[in-house]
Amino acid sequence: MKTQAPKETPHIKPNGAEIAETILLPGDPLRAKFIAETYLEDVVQFNEIRGMLGYTGTYKGKRLSVMGTGMGTPSMSLYSWELIHVFGVKNLIRIGSAGAIQDHLHLNDIVLAMGSSTDSNYMHQFNVPGHYSITASFDLLEKAKKIADAKGQKVHVGNVLSSDIFYNVDPTALERWSKMGILCAEMESAGLYLNAAYAGVNALCILTVSDHIFRHEFLSAEERQTSFTNMMEIALELA
Template identity: 65%
Template sequence: MTTPKLLDTTDKSTAHIKPDGVPIAETILLPGDPLRAKFIAQTYLDDAKCFNEVRNMLGFTGTYQGTPISVMGTGMGIPSISLYTWELIHVFGVKNLIRVGSCGALQEDIELYDVVLAQGASTDSNYLEQFALPGNLALLSSFRLLEAAKRIADDKGQRTHVGNVLSSDIFYSADEQYNQKWAQMGVLTVEMEAAGLFANAAAAGVDALAIFTVSDHLLRGQHASTEERQTAFTQMIEIALGLA
């Protein structure tokens, strides 16, 4: 990937992102939690400056090992990440969007704290209906980013899984067999945002990837503690930052 440049935000703003002239990098990490965006900026970025505080959806731009990179929260669910990524792409010109978050495992060979690289994202969302496609679009990540992330993870000795994830609008399902039905189709994990990101990226012709840390195993009823999540998430973040 070519070195990401800083994008001029002078005279650019939306109802949800107001940089006030602070630049945004062409490559951005997108955790759901704005406080995790702040943690990433404070822990990993040099000379980090806040470019967004609207609705407390914090965004920061700095450098990682000399390379410009931004990080911003997106909130929970496809509607929220889709709103922010549409504006980042179409108003501010972001080219590489990397979701980093947690997920729940649906396969027995996946363990807590493993890293999942989303090759594609299935969904129960109606988000794609707006495009009026004459069929069903397979939502895929950028192979360029995916291949690079897998190489970085392998170099670190990080246990990873690559494949299909589920981006669901439903956190508490009334269907008791909901997770099992997706698991039977080989879906690795469930989360709530990647499909919206991949759809926006596909429509705009930019690159997107989603990287997850397994925080829960939905078939076994296993859950990571808050402290364990924080430690495990740093491995995922370092893979994502390596893409810059």
């Protein structure tokens, strides 16, 4: 009788450790470590390949994993694809920072990304005969909004820009996105949402405004660590 080979990829090698069906995905692997050490019990590390730390534990008795994804659509798309198709993850929640491009957004505000507009070409591989609207899982979005309301935390719900470009040589690009009602800019949600939609699983991006691009306001590294607590606690409650 053949024994089944343990599930692993060149990028994720759990060595037999469990990866839960619900996972939080910060870009920074050190933030994944912080979440595991601060909020989870009975923690087991399931990945350290390329420094992309991943952990599984329990939060209020529910199994939950957390893992870094790196920056940008290519990195997020690689890790989320493997988590979904190799390890069976069903609920993927990105938690990260964003740059606001609307006047009514302020530092530390939380954004639930209902939609993800993008300048990325990642979608071309799906070969859809038209323009696909990239959206979050309504189930996760609705739950996150209710959790925020119960905590008395104001959140903004709407469309965000998932961009491949951090340093844009066109200084007017974000102004044009702003005119279309885009709330803020980040770099990963489109790849996550597309992978989730293709596989029929759930995905949501929860963001904290770390800077306001037009007003040239920003949080320090220390302020980011503290102010991201509200976002992380909303995400943890989704487990």
